[in-house]
Amino acid sequence: MPHPVNDPPAVPALFNQTWFWIMPNLAIGLFIFAMVALLWVLQRHELEQQQNILRRDMLWAEQTIRLHLQVNQEMLAGLANDLAQLTLDADDFQIRAAQYMANNPELIDIFRVEANEVVRWNAPFESNLYLPGKPITEASSLLALRQALLTNKAVYTTPLRVTADDAHIEVYVPIFNKRKYLGSIAAVYTLRGILHHLIPLWFSDKYALQLLDAENHRLAAGSGQTRNDTALSHSIKLDPFGHGLSLQARAFRAESQLAQTMLIALILGLSAIMIWSLAALRRHMRRRAQAEDTLRAEYAIRKAIEGSVRTGLRAVDMQGRIIYVNRAFCEMVGWSEQELMGAVPPLPYWLPSDIDNIAVRFHAMLAGKLPAQDQELRFQRRDGSYIDVVQYVAPLIDAHNKQTGWMASMHDITERKRTEEMYRQQQENLQRTARLVTMGEMASSLAHEINQPLSAIANYSKGCVDRLTTDTGTRESLLNALQKINLQADRAGKVLRRIRDFVRKHEPQRHPCDLRDIIEDVIGFAEIEARAQNIKIEFKMTTTLPPLHVDRILIEQVMLNLVKNGMESMQQSPPQRRTISIRIKQMEKEFIEITVSDNGHGIMPESLEKLFSPFYTTKPDGMGMGLSICRSIIEFHQGRLWVQANPDGGSQFIFTLPMERSSD
Amino acid sequence: MTNPNAKIYIVDDDEAILDSLRWLLESKGFLVETYASAAQFLTAYRWDYPGCLVLDVRMPDMSGLELYEKLTTLNYCLPVIFVTGHGDVPMAVTAIKKGAVDFIEKPFNDQQLVGIIHRCLALDAQCRNHANKSAAIATSMAQLTPRELEVMSLVVAGRHNKIIADQLGISIKTVEAHRAKVMEKMGAKSVADLVQLALHKNGLKPSGSNQV
Numbered sequence: 001m002p003h004p005v006n007d008p009p010a011v012p013a014l015f016n017q018t019w020f021w022i023m024p025n026l027a028i029g030l031f032i033f034a035m036v037a038l039l040w041v042l043q044r045h046e047l048e049q050q051q052n053i054l055r056r057d058m059l060w061a062e063q064t065i066r067l068h069l070q071v072n073q074e075m076l077a078g079l080a081n082d083l084a085q086l087t088l089d090a091d092d093f094q095i096r097a098a099q100y101m102a103n104n105p106e107l108i109d110i111f112r113v114e115a116n117e118v119v120r121w122n123a124p125f126e127s128n129l130y131l132p133g134k135p136i137t138e139a140s141s142l143l144a145l146r147q148a149l150l151t152n153k154a155v156y157t158t159p160l161r162v163t164a165d166d167a168h169i170e171v172y173v174p175i176f177n178k179r180k181y182l183g184s185i186a187a188v189y190t191l192r193g194i195l196h197h198l199i200p201l202w203f204s205d206k207y208a209l210q211l212l213d214a215e216n217h218r219l220a221a222g223s224g225q226t227r228n229d230t231a232l233s234h235s236i237k238l239d240p241f242g243h244g245l246s247l248q249a250r251a252f253r254a255e256s257q258l259a260q261t262m263l264i265a266l267i268l269g270l271s272a273i274m275i276w277s278l279a280a281l282r283r284h285m286r287r288r289a290q291a292e293d294t295l296r297a298e299y300a301i302r303k304a305i306e307g308s309v310r311t312g313l314r315a316v317d318m319q320g321r322i323i324y325v326n327r328a329f330c331e332m333v334g335w336s337e338q339e340l341m342g343a344v345p346p347l348p349y350w351l352p353s354d355i356d357n358i359a360v361r362f363h364a365m366l367a368g369k370l371p372a373q374d375q376e377l378r379f380q381r382r383d384g385s386y387i388d389v390v391q392y393v394a395p396l397i398d399a400h401n402k403q404t405g406w407m408a409s410m411h412d413i414t415e416r417k418r419t420e421e422m423y424r425q426q427q428e429n430l431q432r433t434a435r436l437v438t439m440g441e442m443a444s445s446l447a448h449e450i451n452q453p454l455s456a457i458a459n460y461s462k463g464c465v466d467r468l469t470t471d472t473g474t475r476e477s478l479l480n481a482l483q484k485i486n487l488q489a490d491r492a493g494k495v496l497r498r499i500r501d502f503v504r505k506h507e508p509q510r511h512p513c514d515l516r517d518i519i520e521d522v523i524g525f526a527e528i529e530a531r532a533q534n535i536k537i538e539f540k541m542t543t544t545l546p547p548l549h550v551d552r553i554l555i556e557q558v559m560l561n562l563v564k565n566g567m568e569s570m571q572q573s574p575p576q577r578r579t580i581s582i583r584i585k586q587m588e589k590e591f592i593e594i595t596v597s598d599n600g601h602g603i604m605p606e607s608l609e610k611l612f613s614p615f616y617t618t619k620p621d622g623m624g625m626g627l628s629i630c631r632s633i634i635e636f637h638q639g640r641l642w643v644q645a646n647p648d649g650g651s652q653f654i655f656t657l658p659m660e661r662s663s664d
Numbered sequence: 665m666t667n668p669n670a671k672i673y674i675v676d677d678d679e680a681i682l683d684s685l686r687w688l689l690e691s692k693g694f695l696v697e698t699y700a701s702a703a704q705f706l707t708a709y710r711w712d713y714p715g716c717l718v719l720d721v722r723m724p725d726m727s728g729l730e731l732y733e734k735l736t737t738l739n740y741c742l743p744v745i746f747v748t749g750h751g752d753v754p755m756a757v758t759a760i761k762k763g764a765v766d767f768i769e770k771p772f773n774d775q776q777l778v779g780i781i782h783r784c785l786a787l788d789a790q791c792r793n794h795a796n797k798s799a800a801i802a803t804s805m806a807q808l809t810p811r812e813l814e815v816m817s818l819v820v821a822g823r824h825n826k827i828i829a830d831q832l833g834i835s836i837k838t839v840e841a842h843r844a845k846v847m848e849k850m851g852a853k854s855v856a857d858l859v860q861l862a863l864h865k866n867g868l869k870p871s872g873s874n875q876v
Contacts, residue, residue: 451770452770467691473691
């Protein structure tokens with residue numbers, strides 16, 4: 001049910017404005033930005049923390065390595081001291097060196113170099129790095145050996161790469177006995193060994209460790225190098241070795257990072273869903289706006305239709321309250337829309353004189369008991385004039401398929417009704433006039449008919465008077481004349497009775513009548529005219545009929561009309577053919593058929609249809625009412641009247657009358 | 665002056681009227697003949713029967729008016745009285761305009777009818793008299809030669825002999841001879857007589873005028 005106002009419902013203009021969308025878009029954008037920023041801050045914080053841990057761990061690792069190197073250096077210094085005191089022979093050296101190396105696997109070789117730079121002892125035995133008796137040839141080794149001699153300190157060589165994954169560093173500790181240089185004691189570190197044996201296991205689980213030279217080339221790597229998922233790295237110089245050697249650790253990704261990633265993914269996912277739902281919402285809104293546009297266009301069209309139709313529309317709810325009227329309806333009843341809206345029965349335009357009847361019908365409509373066909377109603381306009389309408393009613397169904405009221409459309413038929421009423425009155429008047437005209441014609445004929453016997457009587461009587469005064473008449477002749485007078489008086493009396501019968505005014509009254517009497521009476525009337533025109537009227541009735549239940553005068557009028565028509569149609573026919581024949585047939589015990597045939601000019605086929613309509617006439621001075629009235633009369637008697645061509649030329653008017661069922 | 669043989673001819677389709685009129689008129693001493701239709705009358709009547717016709721206007725087959733017209737074309741003397749019923753007066757007026765003597769409305773006053781009948785019989789007699797005279801003049805004129813007829817018509821027109829002679833291209837003497845012949849054949853004693861004869865021939869119709 002649309003809202004019954006004249007203007008289309010106001011639609012917020014926001015829907016079409018882009019800025020309407022900025023708020024949610026901005027909110028979502030900011031939200032996502034905040035989330036990402038938060039994540040980033042957290043991440044950074046985490047990273048920083050990890051970095052700190054890493055730095056601390058690295059310091060610890062460097063300390064550990066440094067400590068070990070110092071211990072080793074002290075052990076070597078001990079050996080050197082013992083050698084300087086000459087308290088250490090070759091065997092002792094072997095034992096102590098071998099023992100030490102067994103406990104400190106980062107050292108793979110310990111050897112003694114003579115002052116002449118030749119290796120003297122070497123431990124362990126099986127080591128073939130430095131064979132006793134061989135001079136030191138390696139440049140870096142020589143450099144370190146000589147620096148140790150010069151500085152009287154332990155000196156480390158630069159890393160010597162042995163494999164792609166390992167390198168050696170040698171440390172030389174000089175041996176002085178009372179300022180006398182006795183050579184050096186040296187040890188070989190394997191960098192791999194340092195990483196594997198000096199760094200505890202938990203450390204290498206957490207970090208990927210490697211040793212880099214000054215050019216950041218990897219010299220050795222710790223265990224766990226296969227794992228690549230490192231995020232943080234930190235390097236620290238290994239001062240004891242010098243030469244730019246550094247320890248680098250890369251932290252493995254922690255377990256907490258997975259959760260974080262998932263969180264990020266979740267946030268991003270949720271954001272995506274939000275954006276998507278926003279887009280979907282927007283799409284939906286756009287479709288809705290389009291639908292509303294269409295609806296509004298249709299509403300406008302409907303509004304225009306309602307405004308332009310001449311049909312009055314009125315809707316009431318289930319309680320009979322007016323919920324809608326259109327302009328045409330307002331114009332019809334003369335009340336404004338404001339006055340009608342919300343009005344409850346009795347409605348202002350109901351006819352006060354007929355209010356009960358209208359109310360009954362109105363409530364029947366509300367109850368859905370009104371018959372399906374259209375209803376004719378009369379309303380009263382505001383100015384008191386009447387309006388006739390024909391009303392069609394249909395249930396009003398809302399979007400949920402529920403009836404909310406009744407819609408009625410009304411056509412103004414006042415004009416039509418008025419015309420019909422006028423036509424009916426005219427018809428009545430014409431019937432009366434036609435009857436009077438017929439009566440007038442008959443009266444004229446009858447006056448002539450009365451004149452004849454009256455004249456005859458006058459003649460006879462004057463003849464008698466003459467004869468009696470002159471005494472010339474015989475008794476017989478006078479008697480004869482007087483009898484003739486009597487006869488003529490009778491004749492006049494009959495004519496007068498007939499007139500009285502005809503003129504007597506009365507409503508249609510059906511009484512049992514003998515059809516033969518009716519027809520003979522009609523022939524009696526018509527014969528005056530017929531004789532004047534030399535027309536023969538034949539009447540054949542073979543069977544006897546039971547009395548018919550008809551209005552005698554009306555049927556006589558019909559018969560007379562048909563006979564007169566027949567006579568008029570034969571004015572141009574040759575005299576020997578001027579015959580009107582009346583025949584009666586009984587049809588199946590239910591009705592009888594009366595045929596009036598003439599041999600006149602017949603009826604043009606194009607006139608056949610119009611023949612019985614009022615005001616149709618073929619006669620120059622005819623009124624066109626005769627046959628129309630005849631048909632009405634016959635139909636009043638439940639009969640039929642029609643015309644057909646006479647097989648012998650001319651036309652036949654046939655009518656039927658139902659027979660009274662005397663048996664029941 | 666009325667002819668004792670004159671009869672009253674009545675034509676009416678209504679037998680009662682016919683019979684009663686006969687009864688009435690016979691009581692007034694008229695001779696009456698009745699006919700039920702125009703056709704019957706026409707077969708029975710001859711032009712030289714004197715009398716008058718009482719004719720019903722409205723009749724089947726041939727109406728009174730038609731019969732009257734027929735009689736007029738036949739140049740009969742017989743005067744006609746129309747009898748009209750109610751509503752037929754216009755028809756009767758038409759008949760009078762065409763020269764019928766009179767009409768009388770049913771039911772009629774017998775004195776009036778008798779008066780009209782007498783007038784008609786007189787008219788009939790006069791007419792027949794005129795007719796006889798005309799016939800005699802016609803017989804005389806038939807004896808004239810064409811030249812004599814020419815001369816006569818010019819004399820009647822009032823021309824002098826000299827002018828007639830000039831006009832016809834003949835001598836005055838010859839004109840005078842023709843003129844004497846004409847006077848003799850026509851039985852006229854003077855020019856005035858001759859003029860009267862010529863006027864009778866041309867001006868009077870057997871059925872006459874309705875003024876008596």
